[in-house]
Amino acid sequence: MPIINLKDVSRLYGFGDATTVALEDINLEINKGEFVAIMGPSGSGKSTLMNVIGLLDRPTYGAFTLHGDNVEALKDDQRAKVRRDKIGFVFQSFSLLPNMNVLENVALPLAYQGANLHHRILQARTMLERVGLGDRSYFLPTQLSGGQVQRVAIARSLINQPEIIIADEPTGNLDSIASRLVMELLADIHKMGNTILMVTHNPELTRYATRVLFMRDGMIVHDEKKSLGDISESSENTKFFEETTNEEHDIAGVSAMLTVETDQGKYVKMNPQSTKKSRKPSVKRPTKKKKYKRSKKS
Amino acid sequence: MMMVDHMRMARNSIRANRFRSFLTMLGVIIGVASVVTVVGIGEGIKHQVNRQSETVTKNIISVRPGRIAERDGNGVITRINILPASIQTGSITLNDAKEIELIDGVERVVPMALVSGTVKYDNKEYGGATVIATKHDFVDTVSQKIDFGGFYGDVDKEKRVAVIGKSIAEDFFGEVVPIGKTFTFRDQEYIVRGVFEQFPIAPLTQNMNYNSTIFIPENVGYNLSGSKPQLYELLVSVKPEYDKQSVVRAIDQRIKSVHGGQEDFTVLRSDEMSILTSKTFTLVSSTTVLIAIISLLVGGIGIMNVMLVTVSERAREIGIRKAVGASNSQIKWQFLTESMVLSFWGSLSGLLVAGIVMLLLRIFTNLEPVVNLSVVIFAIIGSVVIGTVFGVAPARKAARKDPIDSLRSM
Incomplete structure (x- = not known):
């Protein structure tokens, strides 16, 4: 029996339009x-x-058992x-x-x-x-x-x-x-x-x-x-899961990059030259439809 | 988690911020110091008056003009009027003194009359002296020793001689034994015949300070006062075998009938003087104690204020404690203990301050404050209670802090 067992655990902060998803459907056994x-x-x-x-x-949703005991509602x-x-x-x-x-x-x-x-x-x-x-x-x-x-x-x-x-x-x-x-x-x-x-x-x-x-x-x-x-x-x-730019961005320039939909600001390369060095990700992000709207965009 | 641990932690965090802890305690320190000092002064005065009445005016009944005290049916003082004592003079006369002498159990009656005027010596005026005209047996009645020289006798009734208190000798004549020196009073010269030993003094009483008094023979004084001497007190000594209270009652009835039923005088036993004083002082001290209690409350609010700030400042600490397994109530008790310890130490420091103030008062004034144990205990318990009450809000705030937010803050 795993000592830690997380089933569909999600953790959300805030509510309404300001909801931030910190954990999304985590399933984990340790x-x-x-x-x-x-x-x-x-x-x-x-x-x-x-x-x-x-x-x-x-957790906001999901079940968490520690050593077989349910602890999410304690x-x-x-x-x-x-x-x-x-x-x-x-x-x-x-x-x-x-x-x-x-x-x-x-x-x-x-x-x-x-x-x-x-x-x-x-x-x-x-x-x-x-x-x-x-x-x-x-x-x-x-x-x-x-x-x-x-x-x-x-x-x-x-x-x-x-x-x-x-x-x-x-x-x-x-x-x-x-x-x-x-x-x-x-x-x-x-x-x-x-x-x-x-x-x-x-x-x-x-x-x-x-x-x-x-x-x-x-x-x-x-x-x-x-x-x-x-x-x-x-x-x-680990640092580069995805391309930070695509052809469209290259044509449109920096401003298009900054408004990129899927990336977090930190990994957006401000310098167009450096984008060329970005490697292909070896770990593909699972393509999964997002359930929650993120507030970090724009 | 035991209380001892909370105390150890409280000590640690108080030590870590000494100056702030001191400021936090300041309100409590001031409150406790003022309560203990004020009560100590009052208590001291009571002791001093008691000592006076046990030595100088032992077995003496005092008859004074004005209605100073109200008595109930059993002769117990129920109320004190302070004002009449100072404004009502002249309601007792030498005739009253004669009437009292006739009462059974009265040994002697010594009328004390104020004589107005200033004294001069060596062309210097001295304003600090009170001149009192009294009979030669005053010295026997008050049972006070004469340090140098002697008191005037019955034969000196018409002579311009004087016996002075110790302060007069030192302040006015500038020497310890000014016997044979002359001073001028109302254009006439008086020779100093004797110097009294230091009278025990009681501050804030309605008694005269005999240390700064010049005593002159009765007839000399009465002549200066014109038709009627200003009697401010009749000292009545009671024969030892008689009950003082019954003599008091007899005097009361006698003078009342002489005055036509008017109660414009007060008869007091010497041991009642302290009651008189303490009742007078209670008015002063109760106001001060009220202020002190308010400052204790303000001190409590000060503790609360600082503790609330501390809780925000120590968020990280709270976060770590919660992470390692502190329950909400353990956190609450930790902070509650801290404010209790703060107020406890505040009260002890306040006691120390009060002790120092009282010591200084003893050295530099004629007050002799004493430490009252019950007030000390009250001050300590009161402060701790206040610390606890005002510590609840910060402690709850600390207990309810979210561990993650707390850990994130630094």
Whole structure:
């Protein structure tokens, strides 16, 4: 039985003409022990998907079962309990509370579980040792480097022995050496049988994953299982799913490009010369009729 | 999540923003400091008056012009009039004094008469002195020691001699023992015969400050006042074996009948002076306490205001806490605890400020404020209650924050 099972999950923001679709009919099964890397351009719905799976957000439509339990309709406090006991989060930045020392930060989920202080400190110390920061227990987050902060955040996400670890661009703000340390740590955790979901922009990092998802416009456009250590081939081409111009645009000029119907502004090339370099997409976007009107046009 | 944890977190975040936390607490600090100080001053005055009535005017009944106090059937004071005391003089006479002397249980009656005029020494005028004409047994009645020299006797009735209070010696004559010195009063020269020991003083009372008083023999004073001496008080000492309250009642009835049924005088036991004072002071202090309570409320609003801002500012923190599994009520309690801790520390700081103010008052004024434990407890509990009440709105706001919006903000 998959640990995470999403069926036709959609997430909409706003209503009426201002409706934005963040997730569109997502069907996804993730099994225990998978290391899933999620890629895709900004605004493609990666974070929303993470938030829904992490029970920070509710799907507008669809069913979501976590370990066989339906969780899409849970109340706030029940969802908090699931987050507390079953999910660990690692955010891109500022993931520690600045007023608390490292040990207290790591022990926070246990505090919300109501564990006694002794147990909490003991556990937090063990976790810090595990991420190699045992000697930084009484440092404040501001006294740590970015990589150390992320390792502390990982220690915190592990402390409640979660079933899923959700990492939203954990190495987004790190240099390559710190990134590597953090990724090795996640890989270690994965080896011990944990399920990890990670959002990333860096194709290089897919080598740690067993499965790579590509998202675009709120949909999963490509789902690839791969072996550890390889970089996902298709990730090379993730930036360009579609031609940003066509012949018509070439004739009409830049203004026609800017009013292009199907593309998000970011991927529209302002410089006509560069359009010639755009490669053919290796991943074809599924041709599917849109159900919802998008507001981002014009 | 235990209360201890919330407290630890509150301490952390208060420490992280010391100056802002101080500003947040300021309203509570001022409120608590003013309540405790004002009540302390009032309490202190009561103590001082009590001490005065236990030493100087022990066993003394005071008869004064004007209706200062109303009594009920049992002789308990029910109401105080402050105004008549200052404007109504001349309603008691030497004849009343004679009548009182006849009452059973009365040991002696000492009439106290004000003599108007300024005193001069060394061609300097001194405005700070009150001249009182009284009998030679005043000194026995008030049981106050004479530091230097002696009081005038019965034989000195017609002599221009004077006994002065300690402040007069120091401020007017500029020396500790001005015995034998002469001063001029209403064109006549008086010789200083004695200096009183320091009288315990009680501020804000309707009693004279005897430390800045010049006592002269009764007849000398009466002559200066023309036909009728201005009696402001008759001091009546009671024989030890008699009950003071029954003597008070007897005096009351006697003078009432002498005055033709008119109650234009007041008979007070010495121990009632403090009641008189405290009732007078209650008028002042209740207004101040009201203002202080308002400032405590304003302090509470200040806490609420800052906490509301804090909630928006700490959205990221709330987001992280919720992500790691904090329930809404845990977030709510965290913020509620924080405002409670703020107001608690505010009240303690307020107490500290009150302590310092009271100490300074003791050193630099003749007030002797005391710390009243029940007021201290009231101030602490009151502040915490206010902190809690005004902390609810920010705490709810924090609890209801959407975790995703909170995480997104930075």
